Amino acid sequence: MRQIQLSHGGGGQQMNQLISQLFFHHFANDILLKSEDAARLTTQGEIALTTDSFTVAPLFFAGGDIGKLAIAGTVNDLAMMGAKPDYLTCSFMIEEGFPYTELERIVKSMAKELKVSGAQIVCGDTKVVPKGCVDGLFINTAGVGNFYQAQRPSASAIADDDAILVSGDIGRHGACILMARDALKLSSSLTSDCTTLWPRVSALLNHRLPVHALRDATRGGLSAVLNEWSAASQVNINVIEERIPVSDEVKGLCELYGFEPYDLANEGTMLIALPQRDAQAALDVLRQFDPNACQIGSASAHRQPSHHQTNGSQSPQPKVILHSPWGSRRYLELPQGELLPRIC
Amino acid sequence: MRQIQLSHGGGGQQMNQLISQLFFHHFANDILLKSEDAARLTTQGEIALTTDSFTVAPLFFAGGDIGKLAIAGTVNDLAMMGAKPDYLTCSFMIEEGFPYTELERIVKSMAKELKVSGAQIVCGDTKVVPKGCVDGLFINTAGVGNFYQAQRPSASAIADDDAILVSGDIGRHGACILMARDALKLSSSLTSDCTTLWPRVSALLNHRLPVHALRDATRGGLSAVLNEWSAASQVNINVIEERIPVSDEVKGLCELYGFEPYDLANEGTMLIALPQRDAQAALDVLRQFDPNACQIGSASAHRQPSHHQTNGSQSPQPKVILHSPWGSRRYLELPQGELLPRIC
Incomplete structure (x- = not known):
């Protein structure tokens, strides 16, 4: 697998291989590996939910890459609510011909950044579009956080002084x-x-x-x-x-x-x-x-x-x-x- | 606003206008309108979580469009777990120059399809990329479902006969x-x-x-x-x-x-x-x-x-x-x- 092909997003055998060899390998956890239509999760009742798509160019920059950004960005949105980032979804939109080694580098970077908060990727999605339909790679992450503490910071809670x-x-x-x-x-x-x-x-x-x-x-x-x-x-x-x-x-x-x-x-x-x-x-x-x-x-x-x-x-x-x-x-x-x- | 401009994704005044006039207008609900970094939600404890990105071409087809698909697709993933689709996130990745009227048509179609399940879009994200960096429009939706019934269908639960x-x-x-x-x-x-x-x-x-x-x-x-x-x-x-x-x-x-x-x-x-x-x-x-x-x-x-x-x-x-x-x-x-x- 040197380059991502359209068949890697087709829903058949090649997609299954990409998912298991790359995504499941680096993001492995019990919930993700169940591979159902959706992840089944336990929460504290009240949760925070957020989403962000990442379209940064270039994909690699001093101090990070789109993968690190896609984890930190969504995890930070949850943290800003006072919620501990626990569960993430991850969706890749990949241009046909994208180098496999770059995708692997990005996935490894995501796995590393996840360790900082302890959040887990529990479900995902992979789309491959023909050359020219997306510039390299976009990533969407959505996140679920739990509230383990009483504080509920809010943009509308700022007081005099x-x-x-x-x-x-x-x-x-x-x-x-x-x-x-x-x-x-x-x-x-x-x-x-x-x-x-x-x-x-x-x-x-x-x-x-x-x-x-x-x-x-x-x-x-x-x-x-x-x-x-x-x-x-x-x-x-x-x-x-x-x-x-x-x-x-x-x-x-x-x-x-x-x-x-x-x-x-x-x-x-x-x-x-x-x-x-x-x-x-x-x-x-x-x-x-x-x-x-x-x-x-x-x-x-x-x-x-x-x-x-x-x-x-x-x-x-x-x-x-x-x-x-x-x-x-x-x-x-x-x-x-x-x-x-x-x-x- | 005849076409979507890069400034509609810039995080400033134009983006705020697009969000309030289009997205908040059609998807309006109390949680979304709070406009925090993440939505704060009440759940039943156990939830289902899923994500899907939509890159369909053409954007409009007989029987639907990318908007209807983006709602039905994610809602269906939750339903397949036996979970009632309650909360959705929604992220738009839009090509500079995309016609405003088409975006509005898609957003209206999403709002209509949401009514079928009663799910609500509770948070979102908007990215605008320069011409040629995405083919028209991609949409990502993630969803949270609650289990109100005892059944937990699973791909691994099929039995003899x-x-x-x-x-x-x-x-x-x-x-x-x-x-x-x-x-x-x-x-x-x-x-x-x-x-x-x-x-x-x-x-x-x-x-x-x-x-x-x-x-x-x-x-x-x-x-x-x-x-x-x-x-x-x-x-x-x-x-x-x-x-x-x-x-x-x-x-x-x-x-x-x-x-x-x-x-x-x-x-x-x-x-x-x-x-x-x-x-x-x-x-x-x-x-x-x-x-x-x-x-x-x-x-x-x-x-x-x-x-x-x-x-x-x-x-x-x-x-x-x-x-x-x-x-x-x-x-x-x-x-x-x-x-x-x-x-x-």
Whole structure:
């Protein structure tokens, strides 16, 4: 088997061989090997469910590949709910002629990343489409998480005076994909932040920190998360620009291309909102994983302007306000237009 | 919005608009509208979980479209476990420039098909890739089902003397896609069997029929299901060829192209294994939905040959045996090679 053929997706003997020799071999567990139409699972009653398709180009990049991304991405969505990632589904959409060795490398990378959270792939699907109908390989993963702790972080649970923390420096995944695709072939030590965040979330929950909201800053970056939080919780969010950790490589690329680092995608960096009095304890936990974790700002209650105040300074909608080092302020808006397609 | 643009998948304002105006509008329910990283769901404890990606070409065909298929396919996988399809995830991978009206038509078709089982889409994902990176549109759906009844049909639960039933005539979906793609543009009244099977499964379970195995005969058709059942349950399966319902249109196309109707894909036709004494009661239920439902054969225990009998007539592996109208017998094998790519 040097290349994936259409027959590997046909539902017959060749598909069965690909599934058993490659997928079952690397993802092996009792539930998957039952090979029924669906996996039968035991849950805690309440579950979290999520899905993500991955279309990243190139398939392999500094610090990861589409396989690592497909596991970390879905596992992180569950972790952001406070749920332990337990069960994943996995679907491959493969272009005819795709090299078997690359597929194997991706599958091994997925198996390795699964170990970080302990999640298992319990069912799957394989489609092979003719040459030209998909660019190489897309992967979809869906995930089921169980709630073993009482905390239920939510985008709409952010309160007045909550601290806003970030788990590490931002923009690395987006910058890394940009670099990998650029014709200049810039050389740099920059790697994607792509990683499974469950160990950090688990540590926060185990310390019984009253986490109000968690969100990984994927597409749309920091800007998107902060704006979604502000709208969902109806709070203003004030962010101190000089506190936001951005590496020199990411800053340099942003200057070169005219991007904002706040809009760049991350794949293993999250924002945390929790009461100010618990911020230091949370940072102590987060810094065991990444020394760049820090507080970048705080939330404040949004007061609806009354009718006779509409000419005042208070905006009718809550806002994300960025404070620059030289004392000026500006709104940080939801990113508009397309920055960079196929980053995840 | 006349065409889907890259910005509709960028994680910013345009993506939010597409999601709220199209997906939330047609799939609306309380869980989906919470718009968190993952959906929080209540389950019965034990659940069924499945996934399927849909890459069918053309996107619209007689009797259905990729949207109807994406709902029916995943819902059917859950139903085949005896689980009621309750929650679905939905991920769109869209080519830049895809017509908005076609996407809307597909989304409406999904919303309509969801009503048949009562399942809800509770979370989703949207990716837009540059022109040429995907052929039009792929959809992935994953599903969670709950077990409200005691029956747990399984491919490995088929017993000696079980009746093998089929819920309707076979091969229509595969034949229909073949016809839609053929340059001859054959005119025919043939439509795909694409449909949600949960109402039939639910009726069988409500009649407390002791169903041993259920499987929808998708890729690989009748041949694939019967061979997988034979291997998983270690039984021989004898099938009476003249009893297998095949429409004249499907027979005609098979003769023209040299296909076996038993290998053609179905998307709303299932096989049922249950004790012979319950076969008639099951057929009475199934015929309320489709008059073509019938018994096509039966299972028989497979006796392993002992060492001194290896020259005897008993095969070392159990087999699917097709009995022709003129008294001859042949093995029905797992389909080999690629019949027809992108049928689902």
